[in-house]
Amino acid sequence: MTKQRDLRDNEQIDEGLFEVIKEIELGLESVEKSDLVYTPNIEWFENLVVEEKKNIRKKLIFDVTLFTLVAMLVLSTILFALYSIPVVFFTIQGLVTIFIAVYFTIQHVKQVKET
Amino acid sequence: MLIQSAKSGDKRAFATLFQHNYPFLVKYLIKVTLNPDLSEELAQETMARCIEKIHLYQYKSKFSSWLISIATNLYIDQQRRKKREKSWQQEEENFRKLKWQMESRNEEWNDALSALGKIANDVRIPIILRHYYGYSYDEIGEMMKLSPGTIKSRVHNGLLAVRKELRLNDETERLER
Structure with missing residues (x-):
């Protein structure tokens, strides 16, 4: 907010828009101050990290397997064509x-x- | 220190980093999406993306800024994919829900939030980043992968659109009286 005000001071803003910015600021500040956000405990975040790391590993294994299979298919087709036809x-x-x-x-x- | 540990794979460090930044991230997403449910969903996706891309974080900006940059791009991509199925009524329904949730907690709702909800996402985001969080046009441009000039014109046009909406609201209220 303070950074925002500093920026506004350094910037030429149409007088008519000044009020609009103030209104927007007030509205967003009410969202900031609201208690809409519930922060889960540290275990929840740890589980999220563990699960995500598992997913990344699974994806990596899948990608490497797919790449190897496609590479083998291409290579065997080329070799077959070279020696047989x-x-x-x-x-x-x-x-x-x-x-x-x-x-x-x-x-x-x-x-x-x-x- | 925490970031360094997270980069070397320490899950506790990751969890602590996320727990510290979670309220900031979700509140940013609520302001941008005006939809608390979607914000929580996007925050989880952002954290998942962060785990995957942490090696790319170069300490050039604050960790929280890096997080909201990922979140912003995830939201823009998601909206682009959903564009066809999405309707104006659905968007209005989203911010009505937020309005109801805030009012039921006796928290103030002002018309500027309704007006922000009626403008396009790619205009609303730079307005919030510029005039609430105080990022420069260059920083927002980097986050949204757009030129600073484009950001500047979007912010200006967006403010004009919000002003128009606010005036319309005032006139409607006057007529209703």
Whole structure:
């Protein structure tokens, strides 16, 4: 509140809005002073921390497992294509290379045109 | 000291930090959302996010400011997701409930709170942060991931909207008499 008043002193505020700010301040102060908030005991907060840490760990395990599975799937598909159907493997490699080259050329041309 | 211990995984330090900051956080959220139930829900989500991101806290601002910055972004994201289903009537119902809760405790309710409840969240938040908590436009911009200029214009336009609402309220009251 005091910080707020200091700021207001340093700032040019429309006279008409001064009353509005005062009203807002009064209203918010009544919320601040109300006893609407019940603070639970320290054990409740400790339980919250323990539960949340468990959730973070579960999420991490899930993410790492998913990443490993997807990586293995991609790698095995590539290896299978390379050793069993090399034609398909090299065709995909070629297409991807051409796509990347075309994509970046178009982006570069667009940027040059814009400037 | 507490923050350092919490960073190294001490659950008691975390719990103490949260217990100290809980009333400040929930009261900030009540002012912003005008909804006590949602505020408690968001406070829990904020603490959960804080446990996850504590390694990112760099002591640049107060811990309480960092907490309300997380809470503000959680609330904005939640409102964005709910935008389609939310209606103006629902918002009005929320602050009517707060009004009723405060009045039943013999606490004062002023029209500025009703007027704040009628303006958009992304305008209400910077007004509260600026004119109640005293944060600078730069600090609010950092919290809300917006430029200080945008914050300044939102605060100014928001104050004009609140003034308009207050005048409307006055006129309605005069007509009712």
